[in-house]
Amino acid sequence: MQKQPEVMEKMMSLCKRRGFIFQSSEIYGGLSSVWDYGPLGAELKRNLKEAWWRSYVYGRDDIEGLDAAILMNPLVWMASGHVTSFEDTLVDCLSCRKRFKVEHVTGKICPECGGALTEARQFNLMLKTHLGPVEDSASLSYLRPETAQGIFVNFSNVLSSMRRKIPFGIAQTGKSFRNEVTTGNLTFRSREFEQMEIEFFVKPGTDEEWYHKWVEERFGWYISLGIKKANLRKREHAKDELAHYAKGCTDIEYQFPFGWSELEGIANRTDFDLKQHARLSGKDLQYFDEETKEKYLPYVIEPSGGVDRSILAFLTDAYTEEEVRGEKRFSLKIHKTLAPIKAAVLPLLRNRPEIVSLARAITAELKDNMKAMYDDTASIGRLYRRQDEIGTPYCITVDVDSLSDHKVTVRDRDSMKQDRIGVDKVKEYVVEQLKGAV
Ligand code: GAP
Numbered sequence: 257m258q259k260q261p262e263v264m265e266k267m268m269s270l271c272k273r274r275g276f277i278f279q280s281s282e283i284y285g286g287l288s289s290v291w292d293y294g295p296l297g298a299e300l301k302r303n304l305k306e307a308w309w310r311s312y313v314y315g316r317d318d319i320e321g322l323d324a325a326i327l328m329n330p331l332v333w334m335a336s337g338h339v340t341s342f343e344d345t346l347v348d349c350l351s352c353r354k355r356f357k358v359e360h361v362t363g364k365i366c367p368e369c370g371g372a373l374t375e376a377r378q379f380n381l382m383l384k385t386h387l388g389p390v391e392d393s394a395s396l397s398y399l400r401p402e403t404a405q406g407i408f409v410n411f412s413n414v415l416s417s418m419r420r421k422i423p424f425g426i427a428q429t430g431k432s433f434r435n436e437v438t439t440g441n442l443t444f445r446s447r448e449f450e451q452m453e454i455e456f457f458v459k460p461g462t463d464e465e466w467y468h469k470w471v472e473e474r475f476g477w478y479i480s481l482g483i484k485k486a487n488l489r490k491r492e493h494a495k496d497e498l499a500h501y502a503k504g505c506t507d508i509e510y511q512f513p514f515g516w517s518e519l520e521g522i523a524n525r526t527d528f529d530l531k532q533h534a535r536l537s538g539k540d541l542q543y544f545d546e547e548t549k550e551k552y553l554p555y556v557i558e559p560s561g562g563v564d565r566s567i568l569a570f571l572t573d574a575y576t577e578e579e580v581r582g583e584k585r586f587s588l589k590i591h592k593t594l595a596p597i598k599a600a601v602l603p604l605l606r607n608r609p610e611i612v613s614l615a616r617a618i619t620a621e622l623k624d625n626m627k628a629m630y631d632d633t634a635s636i637g638r639l640y641r642r643q644d645e646i647g648t649p650y651c652i653t654v655d656v657d658s659l660s661d662h663k664v665t666v667r668d669r670d671s672m673k674q675d676r677i678g679v680d681k682v683k684e685y686v687v688e689q690l691k692g693a694v
Pocket residue numbers: 401402403404434436443444445446447449450451453518519520521558560561562563564565566
């Protein structure tokens with residue numbers, strides 16, 4: 257893989273040029289480490305979250321979905337340990353005023369300007385807000401730094417409303433917020449980001465087995481959606497790296513252009529969270545096993561992935577440069593399930609109304625089943641190239657012969673194979689090719 261800055265710069269340029277990712281509030285100079293998803297990015301993100309939801313909430317019998325609020329009772333964050341332990345140790349430069357994590361500086365000299373640094377201070381990463389009209393300590397609230405706690409506080413609700421038995425899991429995707437200090441590398445470390453988390457509740461003693469099962473399951477999931485195995489690895493945390501709640505944790509790392517970095521963490525959170533919530537809320541959160549008549553607090557295995565980091569990994573992995581007849585071209589060989597647009601209909605001649613109306617009719621038919629588009633804004637060569645750049649799996653060309661033989665050409669992005677298909681069979685053909693992806 258090419259090293260930074262080339263690939264990262266190309267990715268950033270592609271993301272902006274083709275409407276995947278924009279800087280937040282760009283016309284005002286942006287907002288550091290906050291990003292917006294453009295039309296294609298929004299589709300990709302929806303497809304990614306949907307693939308995850310389908311794999312776990314629909315695909316398994318032992319997982320329920322949830323959509324908890326971002327704002328929670330502040331006691332949640334006392335119980336979870338985030339008020340006291342979710343901190344970075346930082347130093348400030350007295351000259352340039354930049355702020356650094358203490359582990360990123362040597363001595364007391366600013367790594368950027370050489371100025372003197374302050375003493376190290378603790379900074380909590382949670383974003384604070386106030387609820388209601390009065391900004392006093394009683395109204396203090398936080399934007400959640402992880403979606404997990406919404407699951408823990410709803411453990412009993414889901415257990416009883418869905419008549420669940422241990423082992424079972426609760427899955428949710430949603431926004432989280434952290435006042436990150438280290439920024440850069442596009443969306444990799446954002447202040448507002450999205451997570452896809454499962455809290456899987458198991459009987460204590462079976463936790464190790466489930467932990468290993470989930471590490472394998474999640475590793476395989478990325479590969480099943482097209483990430484190259486050589487760019488993925490597992491890394492087990494050393495004891496001194498573990499989060500305050502974890503007994504063990506394995507990161508799934510991706511080889512980003514800026515180096516191997518965390519894509520997802522699978523942690524054994526033990527009964528830490530349920531125990532803490534039981535203590536602070538005064539509610540009994542134990543599980544009663546009807547068969548063995550045992551009562552216990554379940555242990556929790558947590559596969560916690562980042563939507564934004566996954567998107568960055570899938571885009572980087574799919575980015576392909578080729579030389580075609582002496583010309584540099586690039587395409588996005590992204591999995592069909594994730595591709596923002598599944599099919600594009602391209603008229604060979606845009607000044608022939610019969611061709612245009614046939615192409616538009618085919619597009620309208622495809623739109624019943626998938627995100628499809630019509631494009632006649634450039635020459636056919638350019639139109640193909642544009643679709644390759646955004647990873648559209650199928651391009652359908654309507655030409656002069658289509659008017660007489662009632663057939664169109666369907667081109668496969670990856671094999672470049674072209675099939676001549678009857679106009680009345682196009683939808684059936686494309687849906688068949690995209691089987692499982694729409
Ligand atoms: N509930 C556990 C938890 O939140 P984490 O390792 O802090 O664990 C889990 O975060 C995942 O969330 C990470 O692997 C990463 O994919 C994503 N993530 C965390 N912080 C992020 C940030 N600032 N920007 C983008 N993604 C982030």
